[in-house]
Amino acid sequence: MTCKVHGQPKGMACSRCTDNMCPMCAEYIGGSWFCPHCATKERRIAAGIDYEDLIAIGLEETVPDEERVEGEPVEL
Numbered sequence: 001m002t003c004k005v006h007g008q009p010k011g012m013a014c015s016r017c018t019d020n021m022c023p024m025c026a027e028y029i030g031g032s033w034f035c036p037h038c039a040t041k042e043r044r045i046a047a048g049i050d051y052e053d054l055i056a057i058g059l060e061e062t063v064p065d066e067e068r069v070e071g072e073p074v075e076l
Helices: 036-046 053-055
Strands: 025-030 030-035
Touching: 025 036, 030 036
Parallel strands: none
Antiparallel strands: 025 030
């Protein structure tokens, strides 16, 4: 399978959600590799911002996992 954005083979797996990703999409945070969607969550956790609290007060919208399309960027 190839990445829709970069055209590279998806040879890596996200440490958090285990989705496949290409090396150009992968982000290295705190000793682990994450997909762009999970990397956003990890950066917020590292900054002390609770993602679920942002959703609860309406500052963020969610994309349910069942609606996510593998390899498609997720806008938050």
